[in-house]
């Protein structure tokens with residue numbers, strides 16, 4: 491379903507204008523005369539909301555932080571015109587990554603299962619960034635439309651209905667063989683894949699990573715695909731040929747081999763993916779066994795995961811024992827402190843937990859793990875009013891992420907601020923692709939604000955509701 495939405499929205503945005511492929515800007519420009527920058531942002535944001543409505547996503551603070559840092563390390567070398575990006579991680583074991591015009595970049599959490607180090611993972615992200623900066627999707631949709639304009643128009647009609655929250659009317663038309671036929675035409679062309687590989691390797695090298703990671707990543711993808719019952723999701727939209735693998739290998743030969751990056755964050759997240767998708771209930775036993783031979787950062791990542799498993803299993807003392815074994819280098823990592831605080835709170839040492847977090851926030855005021863953990867603990871220990879300002883900051887920094895809004899709603903509700911509780915829940919629904927539910931919450935917020943004669947907030951929320959209700963008018967069409 492997800493890929494269909496991509497297709498749909500971009501078919502929607504780039505249809506019916508009759509430009510030829512050559513008239514589209516070829517380099518470093520994410521907008522064209524076909525669609526305004528503002529419309530592209532609206533479409534991207536609509537696409538993201540639809541994705542969240544149809545696929546589970548992961549809002550783990552360590553994952554979001556690592557992903558944000560990794561992307562922004564590559565972006566300066568990418569020719570990307572718009573650098574205000576929205577990142578999303580899909581809860582799926584499949585190997586996949588995607589970049590959607592409007593500044594959306596996503597990965598499946600399962601991508602970690604297939605990558606040995608951050609250079610390999612970055613080679614996939616660099617490739618995606620090139621598709622985005624060179625506007626390959628728009629050019630591809632445009633070409634498909636020239637081949638078969640009627641099919642695309644029919645598809646568009648169903649899509650608009652879906653996009654505007656009328657699922658009953660649109661769904662039947664959507665899941666048609668016609669749609670599938672168009673989708674298959676939208677795998678990136680060989681030329682675009684070659685360009686994404688070539689410029690992607692430049693991004694990789696300029697950001698200081700090892701060029702040789704790219705051919706190795708391709709080889710392991712081909713290998714994985716050979717042993718998979720269904721084709722890898724990624725390879726359906728990015729067809730991988732033996733010549734792409736050898737071209738990447740030859741190109742990498744021009745560059746010296748550089749040491750690969752395997753940070754604590756990457757390793758902890760990779761173990762987290764194994765735990766979630768492969769090892770499941772056997773994770774603790776397996777990680778304990780690996781601990782016997784592990785050294786350095788690998789050992790610290792294992793200890794972090796083992797402590798987290800202990801937290802989930804409500805064995806906080808055991809968890810704290812694991813954290814005590816972490817090396818001095820990583821013991822000060824904010825994610826370790828956040829986990830330590832969660833373990834302390836679970837062990838009824840709430841005052842120690844909150845003072846640890848407040849102290850660490852002085853050193854890392856922007857850290858997502860620390861901020862989310864402190865808010866959560868304050869809500870759970872009946873101090874919701876103290877969590878509200880923290881969560882207001884969090885929603886300002888991550889305005890399109892539903893989890894910070896739903897936490898804010900929870901805090902406001904517990905603190906007795908019903909206007910804020912409705913409003914924040916409305917935002918959470920809205921960014922989860924549940925627009926009707928969102929509108930209802932906004933209406934409740936307006937009623938409540940009127941009842942308590944808070945006319946300032948009443949008018950602000952009315953304004954926000956008008957903006958949301960008018961969002962369809964801002965789409966191209």
Ligand SMILES: [Zn+2]
Nearest residue numbers: 678683686728
């Ligand atoms: Zn590609």
